[in-house]
Amino acid sequence: MDIATIVGLVLGIGLVGSSIAMGGGxxxxxxxxxSLMITVGGSISAILITFPMQNCLAMxxxxxxxxxxxxxGTGEVIEQFKEFATVARRDGLVALESSMENIxxxxxxxxxxxxxxxxxxxxxxxxxxxxxxxIDERHKxxxxxxxxxxAAAPAFGMIGTLIGLVQMLRTLDDPSKIGGGMATxxxxxxxxxxxxxxxxxxLAGKLEARNSEEVMVRELIMxxxxxxxxxxxxxxxxxxxSAFLANSVRExxxxxx
Numbered sequence: 001m002d003i004a005t006i007v008g009l010v011l012g013i014g015l016v017g018s019s020i021a022m023g024g025g026x027x028x029x030x031x032x033x034x035s036l037m038i039t040v041g042g043s044i045s046a047i048l049i050t051f052p053m054q055n056c057l058a059m060x061x062x063x064x065x066x067x068x069x070x071x072x073g074t075g076e077v078i079e080q081f082k083e084f085a086t087v088a089r090r091d092g093l094v095a096l097e098s099s100m101e102n103i104x105x106x107x108x109x110x111x112x113x114x115x116x117x118x119x120x121x122x123x124x125x126x127x128x129x130x131x132x133x134x135i136d137e138r139h140k141x142x143x144x145x146x147x148x149x150x151a152a153a154p155a156f157g158m159i160g161t162l163i164g165l166v167q168m169l170r171t172l173d174d175p176s177k178i179g180g181g182m183a184t185x186x187x188x189x190x191x192x193x194x195x196x197x198x199x200x201x202x203l204a205g206k207l208e209a210r211n212s213e214e215v216m217v218r219e220l221i222m223x224x225x226x227x228x229x230x231x232x233x234x235x236x237x238x239x240x241x242s243a244f245l246a247n248s249v250r251e252x253x254x255x256x257x
Contacts, residue, residue, distance in 0.1 A: 002068075005206055012198045032187045035160050039191040042156030043149045050148050055141060062142030063203060071214050072105050078241045081224035084112070085234040093118075093228065107131065107218055111225040121229045128222040132215060139211035143204050150200030157192020161185045220244045 020030055047056055080103075087095050097116050103109045107128075114124050164185025168178060220241055227237050 002206075005203075008202065009199075016194065016198070029183065030187065030190070032184055035164075035184065035188040035191055038160035038163070039153055039157050039188050039195060042159065043152040043195065046152035046156075047145055047148055051141075051145055055145065059142065059145050062139075062145065062207065065139075065142070065207065065210060071210070071217055072108070074217060074220060074241075074244055077108075077217060077220055077224070078238060078245075080108075081227070081237050081241060082234045084224070084228055085232060085237040088228055088231070089233060096228075105221075108221050111221060115225055115228050119229070121226055124225060124229065125222065128218070128225065132218045132222065135218065136211065136215050139207065139214070143207040143211070146200050146204040146207060150196045150204060153195040153200065154189070154192040157189040157195075160188025160192075164188065216244060 017027065020027055047059070084096055084099065087099065093116055096112060100109055100112055100116075103112065110131075111124065111128055114127065119127075162185075164181065164187075168181030168185055171181065172178065223244075224237065224241055227240055232240065
């Protein structure tokens with residue numbers, strides 16, 4: 001579970017809620033069901049219009065990737081491949097079959113199964129590249145849905161405000177209703193801004209960061225599998241895979257070894 005996402009959401013909601021409560025009047029003046037219907041309902045309708053139903057139903061799972069997805073660390077993957085290279089050099093690629101039980105990542109497990117099964121380098125590379133591309137496309141599609149909601153929420157907030165202003169202007173003969181009507185009209189703009197800037201835009205950014213991280217790890221795994229087929233030594237394996245690391249991380253790993 002990604003603690004940073006949860007802490008950020010709780011902190012943002014807490015700060016906004018506290019500032020509202022400290023301003024006097026409590027939270028109830030900021031609760032308006034019709035405004036929520038326009039902003040939230042309008043944003044959902046925009047997603048339904050833009051994307052196929054199957055993609056829309058999968059949106060919840062996409063958002064949960066911000067919280068739950070655990071991607072193997074690059075250092076952890078490199079250490080695994082050093083162990084694989086050691087076993088393969090000593091006992092052959094077939095000996096790696098016993099290592100599959102301890103692999104939790106499905107992508108790495110499928111790749112190692114192909115290596116043990118005697119797959120050719122070109123076939124394995126093409127297969128893994130195709131899977132990486134499809135992973136990237138799925139993630140980009142999910143991010144695009146969140147981006148669409150981020151763009152739609154403020155727009156529907158403005159629509160709700162305009163509706164509220166029209167309704168307010170029709171009651172100008174009663175000055176006592178102008179203040180309350182104006183406040184209610186502005187709530188939809190507030191809801192749209194909060195939905196977009198506190199939830200959708202940060203979650204879309206987290207999805208993009210997650211995608212970049214996962215694609216890089218998948219490419220690292222692919223290069224490691226190719227190196228196994230080529231029969232590289234553990235030292236050469238480490239040097240090749242270290243190209244995916246920042247210089248500071250490489251230096252730290254070199255000191256440990």
